[in-house]
Amino acid sequence: MENELLKIIKKIKGSLLGIGMTESILLDAIEENDNIDTCYILSNVSLTGKKFNMIKKGRNKKINIKKLKKKFKKKSLDTVICNYDIIKQFYRSFVPNSIYINKGYLYIYGNKKDLENLSKKYQRYTKDVELLENKENYILKINNTNTKNKFFKDKIYRIKDFSIDAVDFITELLIN
DSSP states (O other): OHHHHHHHHHHOOEEEEEESOOOHHHHHHHHHOTTEEEEEEEEOSSOOSSEEEEEETTEEEEEEGGGHHHHSOTTOEEEEEEEHHHHGGGHHHHHHHHHHHEEEEEEEEEOHHHHHHHHHHHTTTOSOEEEEEETTEEEEEEEOSSOOOOHHHHHHHHHHHHHHHHHHHHHHHHHO
C-alpha cells in the first residue's frame, strides 16, 4: 500500500490534507515533492477524542475533525489523503465535510469491506468513485471536481445514516 501511496504523492500538485498519515516514508515523500504548495497533516497519537494536532510550518494546533468545514474554506484543498481507521468513528460528518473542502481527488486507504461501505456513501454525491486494489490493500479514489453538496441533502443523509446505525446497534444488543 505504501508503494501506491508514494506514487500518488509524487503526482500531487497544489494543496494537501493528510489525515492519520504517520508513516515516515510518506511524510518524507511529501517533503520531497516540490509541487505541493501547502500541506496540512492531522495526526492523533493517542487515537482518543475528537481533537487532532494540525501541523503546518512548525506550528501545532488542535482542531476538531468533525469541524473541518470551519477551518478550511469551500473547495480550498486540491488533494485529501486519509486513513480509514482514523476517520471511521467520524464518517457521518466527514463525508459531507470532505466534499465541501476538496476540489480535486480524495484518497482513503484501508480494508476492502469498510471501503465498499464508504464508497456507497460517496456515490450519493458523485459517480466518480473507484476502488483501487493492490494485493491485500485497497485505496478508495473519489473525484470531487464536479461534486456539489446542498444543506438539506446533507441533513437528510445524516439522518438516514444515523437511523441505520441506530438500528444496527439495537439489533446487536438484542442478539447478544
